[in-house]
Amino acid sequence: MRPFAYERATTAGAARAAHTGDAAYLGGGTNLVDLMRLGVAVPDRLIDVSGLAHDRIERRDDGAIVIGAGVRNSDLAADRTVRAELPVLSQAVLAGASGQIRNQATTGGNLLQRTRCPYFQDVTKPCNKREPGSGCAARDGENHNHAILGHTLTCVATHPSDMAVALTALDASVHLHGRDPLPLAELYRLPHDDASRDTTLAPGDLITAVEVPPPGMPSAYRKVRERASYAFALVSAAVALDVADGAVRGCRIALGGVAHRPWRAYRAERLLTGMPATEESFRRAALAEMENAEPLRDNGYKVPLTANLVCRTLSDLASGEGGRP
C-alpha cells in the first residue's frame, strides 16, 4: 500500500480545505481501505471525516428527513422514523453487507462506494474506470453480473449500493459543503465516454447529509442475489406506490444491479400513472422499461428477472403488503 498522510478533520470547512491532490475522505473505510489494499485506490492523504458532527437524523419543519453523512448504516436502518415512514430505505440498508460492515459504513460513504466489478478490482486487467483508455475486460469477459441498461463500449459495470437505489426512488438529494444540494438523479451518471467518474461531483466535494422529501407513499425494497444474505444484488427494485380507487395515482421505481447508476424506471412510471392497479398493468410497464435492455453475453437472465421483480413488488404494495408511508 502506498504510504499516506492522515488527518482527522474537525469541521467540514477544514476537511474541504485539506482535500488537495490525491487526497481522499475517510468515513467508515469499509470500501476505501479494501481498494487501497488492492492497489485500486492510491490516495496520498486521508482526511478522516468520521468525527464531523454529521451524525444525526432529523425531521425538518417541512416534513423532510435529513440524514447526516456520518450516520452509520446500522443506525439509519434502525431509526424509528425511517423504519416507519421510509421502509424502502431501512429494508435496502438491511439487505446490504453484514452486521459488522453496517456498523462501520457511513451514509456518505455508502453513496460513494465503487463498483464491485472484479476487473475493476484486479489491477492486472484493463479497466477504463480504474485506468481510462486501458479498455474494458468485462465487456467480453465474465459478465453475468454486469449492466443491461445504459452501458457503453467503455464500461459495463453496475453501481453496487442498495441504499442509493432506495434513495433514488425517494427523490432524495445530497447536501454538499459550500454548494447547492444535488438530487441523486444528477449525482450519479452513466459511463458515456468517461467511466472513471461514478458521479458528477468535483474533486474535494464533501457530502454532509442526505435529504429525503416528506414521505407520502407506501414503499418496499426487494433484492435478488446468489445467496440469501451478505451478497451484492443481481438485480433489486425500490418501489413506492400510491393507489386510490383502484388506480395508480403515483409511483416511483428505481432499479439496482442493472446499470452504472441506480436506474430510475421513468418509462414504467409514466405508463403506470392513471392505470388500473392490476398485475396486468404492472407487467406491461415493467416489460416496457426492459425494451431498451441490451444484455451482454452472460446476463440475459437479468431482463426477465428485473421485469418479474418490478411486477411482483408493485403487486405486493398494491395488495397492502410492504411498508406503509
Added chain:
Amino acid sequence: MDSGDGVVHAEITVTVNGAARRLRVDTRVSLLDLLREELGLTGAKKGCDHGQCGACTVLLDGRRANACLALAVAQDGAEVVTVEGLAGGDRLSPLQQAFLDEDAFQCGYCTPGQLCSATGMLDEAARGRPSAVTPPGDGPPELDDAEIRERMSGNLCRCGAYVNIVAAVRAAAGEAAR
C-alpha cells in the same frame, strides 16, 4: 510524521480489553494487524483481509466490526474488545460456554470472529435493532433461527459448522432473555 522514506507514522491511544495502550503506528496498518503483530493478541484471525469472512471481528466502541477494514490510525481514543477479553478471568461468557456445549466449531479458525460477532449481535437484538428478516414493528425481535442466520451472515465457516453455531447462539440468546 514522515520518516524519510515516505512512510508516515502517528501516535494513537487505544484501550484494548480494558488496558489503555499508547502506540506509534504506520498509517497503513489495520487494526487487525495492530492487535496481532504489535500487541500479541492473535485471537482475531486474518481470513480474507477484505471484510468478506468476519474472522477478524472485534468489538469496536461496543459494536462488532471487521478489524481488517479499520485503519489503526483512525482508532485514536477507541475502545477495543477482542476474543481474549470476552471471558471474566477463567469464567467463560455464556456465549463461549454455549459454543463448547453445542460443539459449535470444527477447526476453530472462524470461532473468535463468531464469538465477537455473536456477542455484538445479541446486544443489537436486545436493543431492538432490526435485521432484513425482522417483521415491521417495534420491540426486540425474537431470535429464531432465521434471525440468527441473517444476523450472523457476515461470519463464514469453511468447515460448515453452521448448524451448531446457530444452536449455540440460540442457547446463549435464550439464557440472556431469562
